Amino acid sequence: MLENLEVPSASPEGLILAASLWASGLTTRAVRAMLASGELVRIRRGIYALGDTWRRAETDDRYRLFVRATVLAAEQPLLLSHHSAAALHNLPIIGPWPKVVHAINNDATGGSSARFTTSHRSVVEPESIALSGCSATTLTRTLIDVAASASFLVGVTMMDHALRVEQERVQGEHRRGISGTPALSKDELYGELATVQPRTGRAQARRAIDFANPLAANPGESLSRVRIAELGFEVPELQVRFVVHGQEYWVDFFWRGVRKIGEFDGKVKYTRGVILGDRHPGDVVVAEKDRENLLRPHVNSFDRWDWDTAHSPRRFYEFLVEHQVPRA
Known part of the structure; x- marks a missing residue:
């Protein structure tokens, strides 16, 4: 039934808005039938994905779809942080992704949780970058937030990966004669930790930086x-x-x-x-x-x-x- 759904959001990697379904001529009854048959999967209310896309997706990709859908469904703009920013930075995780989306919101009182979103206050207003159409904390800030709030294993795994990928990026640019930005370093991570000053987990984050090693291949x-x-x-x-x-x-x-x-x-x-x-x-x-x-x-x-x-x-x-x- 989706052959005529010619909109960018209906791409195999994308999300499909309810408005696109109605615009294509589908009725509520037809959409319900596609949900029942598995042709469509509801990610958030009014936001869908193709069933084949969802079934083929790895756990990481499913969480990324959920994060992006939550950003689309939010009444106010979200600045993604912690695990949610990490997912969009393509950082690996050992263990499950959270069931909520994490965001920085200084209007929250000491951090607050809703059904789909957990908000965090920040001592320092974080710099943001655009990832997959969303606003998220930078790679350096994301690594510090995760290391201070998650397990030592999760923090080290993400830091190992980021340091290695950054070194590989610079080496690749050098081979192509490109003079780009320097690779992420431990010094940058220590500096970001000093700037962020997380209320809890500061010692654990420092320990993760101490232990991180770009030579870990996976x-x-x-x-x-x-x-x-x-x-x-x-x-x-x-x-x-x-x-x-x-x-x-x-x-x-x-x-x-x-x-x-x-x-x-x-x-x-x-x-x-x-x-x-x-x-x-x-x-x-x-x-x-x-x-x-x-x-x-x-x-x-x-x-x-x-x-x-x-x-x-x-x-x-x-x-x-x-x-x-x-x-x-």
Whole structure:
């Protein structure tokens, strides 16, 4: 029924306003039928998405749709912040996204919650930028707000990602002969923390900045680092280079004192993503095994773990003890 819905908001990635449905000639009864059949999904009252778009969307994309729909439905302009700004900055999260949209509102008394929106007061009026048609806090401010209010794991994961992506951006611009803005640095984060002066979570945010490392290649490595530290084990070096038969190899984790290599095996590397590329998953597995066999003679041990192991503190603790990872 949506073939004639020729409006920008009906794009596969977009939201569909009720006004667009009525303008296309659809009746209330027809819209209800499409909702019942799954052809349409209601995100907020009067705001919809294509059913196929919603079903194919990852959790991150669904939350972004919800955030954008809430901005459209708001009676007053929203300045997105915290997790909601983080989602629009494409920052990763370990754990669920919130069920509400976070925004800065200095008219709120000490922070307030509504059914779909949680408002926060700010000591310093935040700078805003435009993201996906919404007004949101800057990347630096967003990282500080999240680190001060969320878990240490979430704060570190987002900071690791942002620092790495920013370094990759600058390196890419340099290769193309572009002189752009400098990469986000820890100094900027410390400076933003001093400026923001969050009422709570200041020490936790500083700890997250201290611990953040752009060498963490993905959220699984960030998760592993945080768990290793929290469980009382020695935090390893990241992305250490080995040269075997004139060929360079980089490993995720290295405990130099005991010459132990550690590797985080995310299932994504065998199913999709840049590591897989156009290769068959089986070929990637064989290549990983060959790489491990080349490296083993140069160290005392080589251990691998997966997402489920790292995510469970109990299982990961048992794994680290069993594989004789040094204590902090």
